[in-house]
Amino acid sequence: MTNANVLISKRTDIPTLSYEDFRSKVLDDVKSGSRLVSYFATPVESRPEEIGALQCVMINSGKLEYFRCVVNSDLEYRQLTSELPAFHCFEREIHEQYGLEMPGHPWLKPIRFEGRWLKRMDEYPFYNLAGKEVHEVGVGPIHAGVIEPGHFRFMCFGETVEHLEIHLGYQHRGVEKMLTKTPIRKLSPLIESIAGDSAVAYSLGFCRAMEALCGLKVADEIETIRGIAIELERIAMHLVGLGGIATDVAFLPGSSTYGRLRTAIINLSMRLCGSRFGRSWFRPGELRFPFLQSHREDIRKTLAQFQSDIAIINKLFQESRSVQHRLRTTGIVPPELADEIGLVGIASRSSGLKRDTRSELASGVYKKHPIEMITEPDGDCWARGIVRLREIDVSLDWILKVVETLADVEGGPRVDCIPQPDRRAISIEEGWRGEVIHYLATNGQGELTEYKVQDPSLRNWFGLAQAVKNNAIYDFPICNKSFDLSYCGNDL
């Protein structure tokens, strides 16, 4: 049985269209309600700088769909962003990586300053807002808190932000180039470091794609333990988000309580696998650490205490007038706009969009034990806080339910990965922030020659810029924290 969140195909079986057909299919599919997942380019096999193919991944009535077109050097590419703004980041990436010309693209700016753009951080083409009373505020790359770097530039009229430009790339570590050069056995620690706050989500996405490439099957109980791991990561990082929001509105009981509640969850992960971030918990085809009666008991006990503690602070947080005052109607992204610019994950669900691949592409343990999708209609900072709060409750109940289905599982031996030749694998994993995409391809010798990863942040940063528009500049920290996007996930 294949899982709905993984797609594996022989190279020869992939629908390969002419550019014209490819382009019209992309447009028609999106207009008829397919959901764009990814759009990217891959190189000619022996010439990594040269564009070889355009690839598109969609979700079409509950199924992953993947098609592509082979690109010739004389291609006259016609950009899609003007018609479908959700493509802006994908086309910017293709332009940055391969220099493909995109006449008429309305926002053709560097996405992460990689390759020939390296160290040219002062060449970002900022949008200009002119006027006697207009002023600019630049923040970063180094921020006041302990946080990753990125530059924000606000164009303000008085205290009102007319436009926010988000200039990223400072975190670029050349991840994608390393992914095809690293031996498969050593890939997992690198993949867990792409965005270390989502180590489990990245690791599992890689495992599923690699297992598909190698034809490896994983036992149901291992899938269940994987589900528990990623839901623990979700709870822990949602608590970071809630603690951060509480800090930024000076609601100190929330700031300290959500902080220490997170400690309880990540220490539970540490007792299960040795790492507070779930690092090295999983490898393709393997369960590295035993999962026994004592561990199940630990989960039940820790989560029961946690459940009663979080209910107390959640009540205070939600009923506090100062919290409500600061969060409600701040940083609104209406549903239509969220859809148009292609938001995913918690940011999209907070604007009422039903985008959660645990439900859309329910497979494995989520198929056996469905998990409720949480949405909030308002698209403001309050909604993005409440979605987290409710998702924590849902994940807690879910873990406590599925843990009862498990008997003792011993850690298994090491499994060697031998990918089949000429295959393409795509996996989607719903991390706490949103969907993490892996695309892996092998050549005729079974060597990994193409590897793309996509963090939900790539698509959602533009959402933050839209949310801040026409808000007061002092509300930016709350807006930023309510999205809580990854800098290195974007910069790779």
Added chain:
Amino acid sequence: MEHFIDAFKVRQSQGKQFVPDVRAANPVGFRGLPLISNTPCESGCTQCVDDCPTSAIKLSPFSLDLGKCVFCDECARVCPSQKVAFTAGYRLASRTRDGLVVREGNNELTPVEASERIRKIFGRSLKLRSVSAGGCNGCELEINAIANVNFDIGRYGIEIVASPRHSDGVILSGPISANMAAALELCYEGIPEPKFVIAVGACAISGGVFEDSVALDRKFLGRFAPELYVAGCPPHPLSIVNGLLDLLGHADGRW
């Protein structure tokens, strides 16, 4: 009135959260300091070296560089002679780069020696500016955690501050991406003398899993050698706090 009672309930459920003695904590399950046994390796066996993701292991004699180690447990898993076993030991800091190397038969890291100069100036008040230069948000979350209600470095007079102008040094995380190199320099330049650098995590110390990337620029560390290295991927908050207290010459970690 009801709101007041709810606030009181939060306070009551909170109880005492701080780790009373950071020198004698017990992080159950933590994969920390590796013990290297004296058992000889199987002849010709190179399993651990072959599978180490960061080339942290050298053979004959066996040594493991914690400045590179990501504590993934792979060496312990593949070794046919149980040469390596990870323990919950969290004292993983060193004053020198070489001090992070664990060897056969010598299973503790050399304890961090207090710097007399640093103790004298910063012993009762140390303010640090965090710079993430390609950090994956793992180290950043743990640096944040040293200031939370559990680890609470504020009680020792240590604080992470918002501006280089207010700080006494940089606490550096990440492998130093080329795109961040200039900003890191600028920040360090902005800190008034005397000042120093602390390197937190495998990436900052050695490049970690990104060591071979062409998108790094680590020249900064060639010019400003760190006064303290804290190993881990990411380091446990207890490793960071203990390293700092040692450096500052705090006799004990009780409160």
